[in-house]
Amino acid sequence: MGTIQIEGLSRSFKGTTAVDAVDITVQDGDFLVLLGPSGCGKTTLLRMIAGLLEPTAGTIRLDGADITSAASKKRDIAMVFQSYALYPHLTVYKNLAFPLTVRKAAKHVIDAKVREIAAILEIDHLLERRPKELSGGQRQRVAVGRALVRDPKAFLMDEPLSNLDASLRTQTRQELARLHRRLGATFVYVTHDQVEAMTMATRIAVMNKGRVEQVGTPMEVYDRPASVFVAGFIGSPAMNLIPASVTTLDGDVHLAGSDFAAALWPGETVDIDVVLGVRPEQLRVLDPGESAAIMFRVDVDAVENLGNEELIYGETEGRRVCVRRPRTSHPVPTGPTLVGLDLDCLHLFEQSSGRRLEWRAEDSGSPAAGPAASAVAAPAASAQPRPRQAVAAAH
DSSP states (O other): OOOEEEEEEEEEETTEEEEEEEEEEEOTTOEEEEEOOTTSSHHHHHHHHHTSSOOSEEEEEETTEEOTTSOGGGSOEEEEOTTOOOOTTSOHHHHHHHHHHHTTOOHHHHHHHHHHHHHHTTOGGGTTOOGGGSOHHHHHHHHHHHHHTTOOSEEEEESTTTTSOHHHHHHHHHHHHHHHHHHOOEEEEEESOHHHHHHHOSEEEEEETTEEEEEEOHHHHHHSOSBHHHHHHSTTTTOEEEEEEEEEETTEEEEEETTEEEEEEESOOOOEEEEEEEOGGGOEEOOTTOOOSEEEEEEEEEEEEOSSEEEEEEEETTEEEEEEEEOOSSOOOSEEEEEEEOGGGOEEEETTTOBBEEEEGGGTTEEEESTTOOSOSSOOGGGOOOOOOOOOOOO
């Protein structure tokens, strides 16, 4: 077992709150990635789980046992550092054996475990080498192997791939994901790289300014971001975010920006300022005469050809907008271009709080915002949108 429960965990440094009342449960066998920009508190959170930093408040439980104040060596948790922290004067064999040697395990037990882990990580041919004779990827595997020989309840990893080049990062990502599936162990992994998070995690905790913005599977945080921050952080290029407002007009919930207006679905709502979000791949350049549920003009100023696809950049309402589409034989010229999206592609966020809006027909047609709001910004089953002609975009 390796279930980690974090409740109300906080840490302050000289009056600055680095981690602010975090609540997360890491289930046994999870590969949880703590994802966020530099300075968001993810490494501080990891170091508190490891016992290297004392929390200002809150509790940490491992399989139900309170380990908040336990010494790091008594937590049955292994950590892989960004620098790997290998002993340069010891061979790979002795680096791997070190945790068991400290525990005074029998020599035959140590030898069997070291060779088993070395075979799993495909470094058994390197056992007599020293760290300076290894590549970055090999050193990373030795660091992971040193953690594995202990059979801990959980593994903590602090940006272990940051020192590798791009091609080696890709290869090592795949190796770590395969290793997790093979072991079925609990991993907590810190990174600012969303590609690492999306490709390896079973769940992602997106952090911002010491707080957790959203916890979910990679697809949940991509398809249903809980806040403007998550929407803008996850995805490359990021989600397009455009200011707008929602109101009631002629019995329909209506969405309007400075360059577009559209009826969304039947119902009523309080007037609210919102942010319209749409992924670049869900926007499309409209051909002459073609329409969409929501349409607006983009002043295109750059087109990037990536071989299999192209990225079209421009501005609307003072905001940068990106359209991603397969490469075509008819490139988009610079200048005003009409783009559109369908209703099932839109995301709505409350401007004042930045939180996701979900539609609740039972609440008199009022959208609701809050940390728990995670459904797609679309009406509930009792208020499905009916087909209707979109209001023409302003010229």
